Amino acid sequence: MRQRRRNRALQRSRRATNPTQYRLSARQQQRAQRRQAAGLPPVQVSVPGGARMANAAGIPVQAYRRDQLSAGYLRLRAQAAADGAARTQAGRTRARIVAAGIVASHGPDLVVEAGDLGAWARRWGRSIHAFTPGTLLAAVDREAAKVAALAGGGGLVRAGTRDTAWTQHCLCTARVPKQLHHRRHTCPHCGLTGDRDLVAALIGAHTVLTDPAVPGTARVDWAAAQTTLATHGMDAIKEGLQGARRVGRGSLTRGPPQIRT
Structure with missing residues (x-):
């Protein structure tokens, strides 16, 4: 509102x-x-409210840089x-803090969708500035790279979505198609239920890349996913997903869910 008034x-x-x-x-x-x-x-109208004087091509008759500017205008522009x-x-500061929390909770070996x-x-317009995903992702990348350099390996890699399709699969390897507005994952084959994004993140944790520099080489290691399902059990995985959702609603410093791969 303040910016609009200004x-x-x-x-x-x-x-x-x-x-x-x-023009008037x-x-x-x-x-x-x-x-x-x-x-x-x-x-005599002191403040005309119409469009800028322009030629047939829509180019202003006088360039904006040649306008006379008042002292008040210059002061407001500086503010x-x-x-x-x-x-x-x-x-940027908030992105660095969130990135540090993510890497501290989950380590520097991270996989994100490319x-x-x-x-x-283009879809969300100005509302995207509320979370600026590009800034956050860049901050996570830098934080993971620094920690990985100290740990001797790891870092953030980007996985292609054409072959992985995290949101369209279940941990049991079954394909569970969803539209964008379907925010809940329910597998009719194994019975796994949970938040769509958290289930996708769990599948993403089992993604491997032949060449980490090429997102298109990403594949889901379904054998490892089935091993996770068999080792921890369906009840433990559901409990871990619920815990991760509670953490997501609160603070990243509370720690990751108890399901590890």
């Missing part, structure tokens, strides 16, 4: 300082026509730039 103030200041570069708004034009029809003198830098820094984050931005 943007309106900046736009109004620019229009008031450069009134000849903007539809309401202002109607008012001028009514006054002309009534024989009244025209009113907006400072606030934007502060938000960016706060987001998804297109640009598609997220």
